[in-house]
Amino acid sequence: MALLHEDRLLPVEPSVKNLARALYDTVADAPIISPHGHTDPRWFAENAPFADPAQLFVTPDHYAFRMLHSQGVPLEAMGVPRVDGGATETDGRKIWRLLAENYHLFRGTPSRGWLDHAFQEVFGLDVPLCAKTADHYYDHISEKLSTPEFLPRALFERFNIEVIATTESPLDELKWHKMIRSSGWGGRVITAYRPDPVVDPDFEGFTGNVAQFCALAGVPGTSWQDYLDAHRARRAFFKEMGATSTDHGHPTAFTENLGAAEAEALYAKVMSGKADAAAREAFRGQMLTEMAKMSLDDGLVMQIHPGSYRNHSDPILASFGRDKGYDIPTRTDYVHALQPLLDVVGEEPEFTLILFTLDETAYARELAPLAGVYPALKLGPAWWFHDSPEGMRRYREMTTETAGFYNTVGFNDDTRAFMSIPARHDVARRVDAGFLATLVATGRLYEDEAFEVIQDLAHRLARQAYRL
Amino acid sequence: MALLHEDRLLPVEPSVKNLARALYDTVADAPIISPHGHTDPRWFAENAPFADPAQLFVTPDHYAFRMLHSQGVPLEAMGVPRVDGGATETDGRKIWRLLAENYHLFRGTPSRGWLDHAFQEVFGLDVPLCAKTADHYYDHISEKLSTPEFLPRALFERFNIEVIATTESPLDELKWHKMIRSSGWGGRVITAYRPDPVVDPDFEGFTGNVAQFCALAGVPGTSWQDYLDAHRARRAFFKEMGATSTDHGHPTAFTENLGAAEAEALYAKVMSGKADAAAREAFRGQMLTEMAKMSLDDGLVMQIHPGSYRNHSDPILASFGRDKGYDIPTRTDYVHALQPLLDVVGEEPEFTLILFTLDETAYARELAPLAGVYPALKLGPAWWFHDSPEGMRRYREMTTETAGFYNTVGFNDDTRAFMSIPARHDVARRVDAGFLATLVATGRLYEDEAFEVIQDLAHRLARQAYRL
């Protein structure tokens, strides 16, 4: 049997479905532009085989292990490493069986769709995953992973990826990116500048990070001016290594626009380790504005990904560390928060700031009205928990009427799960095809326009917005 | 004519409707599990006939009288008793006519659907209610209510209720529950522990309540340890009388995790009557954590129902008292609010905390991400103003992609309107059938899975989550 429904995610009314299908067909095989994500450049540098199915699909994927954990499966049982080096499951087959036995938990979730897509389209499986088929899956996938067709570069080409961006810290020497470049392989893998470790005073080891950062950038000391120069230098280096964008994962979208002396004093305070919460937030906010001004100079597109309460569980953070599925969205204000930055660079058509949100209430109320007037602003696609069929539908329904399509930037997969990339782009293309077909069917768009817009949404807008 | 449409609340596209209908048909007659509600145990203890139609459908039902009042009908005219004992309408027929004449006000509301369901399915009426049919309705319902088939226990059995939970204060001696048990009747009516009167310093008569509570529990005094012991004792008593859950109706979801000495000092302060608003909120928050720890010991499932601004109108509170339709939802935070409690018990798979909300913006942003990772958390169904077809649809669309179905707990009717119970469960089953059919039609679920999930949603999840 086919795991995937041919017309999945398209509207159900037959005439609308037919148009949606026709629209989708024109982009089903379009190249993948992946301007924001978290794949590991080492894969493409070394081109070594992926490890076993559990290491590919369960242990590193927070979508997968958080759902099993929510029903009581310990993280150790899924091989998630402990901070204290304590024992965790190492038998890939056992971990895989846990996924298989609990696969019903994913009913109705996007993870289920991404996994089934990879199982069928990448690995050619044709029976549903369940306890009974667990070993068949494990053996089949393991075997495939050992063949040349399943090496990272081969999959990159098979997935039709035109360009993919990874995300690195300014402290990263970009060794893998250099190795990819010098390898002679034609795949375009670029980096993005993510300075949180040297911009957020709450980041582990912040002051040490800054010292290392300035040294790496070859500036004489760590004064405010040195620090800003270090950013300029590292941004230039990242740009040389292909970067066209920066990314900022702040807890809020708060920005500041301080005078030079004030900013310098604030920097001194956070570097002294004596800054209180308000000062640390002010510094993050000021740095967004500084980054924006540098973007105006060097042309790197800026992205803000705010609003996640990171590492919500203290016990889990203590035992397993960061990024264990415990990042929870919070209410996020953009209107007041961005005002200081926008006063400085909002009217610059040469500057691009792409906004993301985990708070869908901001779509129609704040983000679309802002992006629908400021020349510098664009809206990033539905993100993280909202990178899903219903999330994407709500995104279009709540942003299009005020911001239109051309203040949006196409799709981002934002993933570290390489196998899910084609699936995620496919979902976006289907949902967009359905949205456009509905506009046509309800007299809000002509059919010829829909065929043009679907190309914009599938690849053109991403290329333009990210300057790729 | 039939008052009810055979395919009401199912999707309109014919192929999806057919599947939804097939799914619904498998649960249309499934037993009703009602794990959270506010019916009066006295009905089942005494098994006396219900009073007249107005006393059954209008005077005690805040959904009914608030809508008429919003268009200018005085509460007195609907027989709602005044605090000062002043005159209110006592003629049931006059009150009934008010409902009939204003029945158009309910167009498009769930109340209209619940009422029509009771009129047709319980009373066999077959003409729409309006001014002209008011007396016919009144006479017909009155006559039925005087027959043995319409006594509370007979209706309980006819409604196919497998188990129903009422809600009682810890100060309640559970006289009616005892009477039901000793009557030999087989209907399962259980209580639930709702300690707001002795946990919320803002509750009328709080300190007196605590004194009475400790005495009732047989503890020596009212010290912090006595007070906690009193909870343990009353919880044990409630459990003996069938309770499997506790319920907490706090203004916010705020929790605290204080050290023992701090908690004791806080208790002393609130008992002194000198605690300010922040201390009173802290006490409520600390008590949620204390209740959670006791649940871990005694196995009672915990529920939090936060976010209602109670008794919004001072004049109405002064004239008519509490619960007169003036409880208004407010914006509610869960991410910060629950963090302290979750640090203590969130990782315990043996503990269950069921969260409700009146703020739908929390579904996708906060509640589904929390329930989708913490082993202890589950999501209660769409509640109160959102216990409606559109409310249920939004609930599924905004929670399923991140929390799945298995971190939810099936349907709660949460009602004091006994006649509406079958109607409310029927609405939930129809909306869920439609949601599942849509998932199948759009390739997000296999058909055989949908037939399994509809059983889960209609009764299995409620039995499991509430340990029934």
Next chain:
Amino acid sequence: MALLHEDRLLPVEPSVKNLARALYDTVADAPIISPHGHTDPRWFAENAPFADPAQLFVTPDHYAFRMLHSQGVPLEAMGVPRVDGGATETDGRKIWRLLAENYHLFRGTPSRGWLDHAFQEVFGLDVPLCAKTADHYYDHISEKLSTPEFLPRALFERFNIEVIATTESPLDELKWHKMIRSSGWGGRVITAYRPDPVVDPDFEGFTGNVAQFCALAGVPGTSWQDYLDAHRARRAFFKEMGATSTDHGHPTAFTENLGAAEAEALYAKVMSGKADAAAREAFRGQMLTEMAKMSLDDGLVMQIHPGSYRNHSDPILASFGRDKGYDIPTRTDYVHALQPLLDVVGEEPEFTLILFTLDETAYARELAPLAGVYPALKLGPAWWFHDSPEGMRRYREMTTETAGFYNTVGFNDDTRAFMSIPARHDVARRVDAGFLATLVATGRLYEDEAFEVIQDLAHRLARQAYRL
């Protein structure tokens, strides 16, 4: 070709569409009641021809110029006047071509629908607007505007406007309204009392405005009592000039209910120019309650339009002034904010307060529950950025179940774009027809009721609520 789809904005499933169409057909030609808007009474007073197409459709329309500006078109290029009197484009044809070349930006927006509606229905155009047809459009529209059939009064009659309300400051002498009245023309153009310039201490020139206001009202000084009397006098004058309503555009919905002495002291403080932000907000809040009490006396219906962060960009405000598309919605609380006012007048069935919002999260959570119980409250229609097909659909889906239809007030166009009035009412009628047809198809409303409700929504409720 037809620019407009015959069945635009109706549901796509054929049987539902047919019913929606039948419902719509009964109101397609119903008279337009426009109880809240911002058209210029001078048009109807002088009845002079409208200027060129750019002056009609681009330069004064913030929906139009904000979208082009968001993609980098300078406001000057669209003829928007600069504060400093600096050069801006004056060639209407050049401005028009900018619109035409960028018309794709409006895909999926309500502006596109309104414009196409005016192009086809008002001007008889039958080719889509684009760069190639720009001059044809410009010539065609220019020619029409010079004919008697396109004079303001002729269009008023052709649009079948039964009554239209404009909005004026209390400082306005209503010269144009007087001229309309004395002209003998039968069109009903009335004013509305919008006292923001003399009620909001943050309004430009507030204290001067108050002085002028008291003088205009003929009160002896500017004491608190004089100031209140001046309101009474100006309200009476506005009422004489046809006003049936007042309107209040506050930044929040905050209200106060101060004692007389406190209010007087607060007034003295704001008049001294030394009031801080909290005091200025308190004054605005107190004035809402004062206005409500005056409404109880004089019968003017009260409207509150809160929640816009006005003039978000300092550089744009400095260069181009107010109302340049930089008003951005913010999160807005109603439950706490309105409580003081509602304690005073909420239970008065003779008083009507119509609430609007730019924060859709308040619909189901706050506004419908409030309007569904307070006799004085009604809900205004989806407003501004939400005056759109998706916005209207969400409005009905999120308010009807709790507030019903009869606590809403029909449609407001709220526009200064005269040509868009028929289009906007047409959109509302179509969306409502679709909503009602869906209720019928899903068994939530009888067909005969839907035919009654569509009349209510299209014109009856507006006449009743606004006492027209």
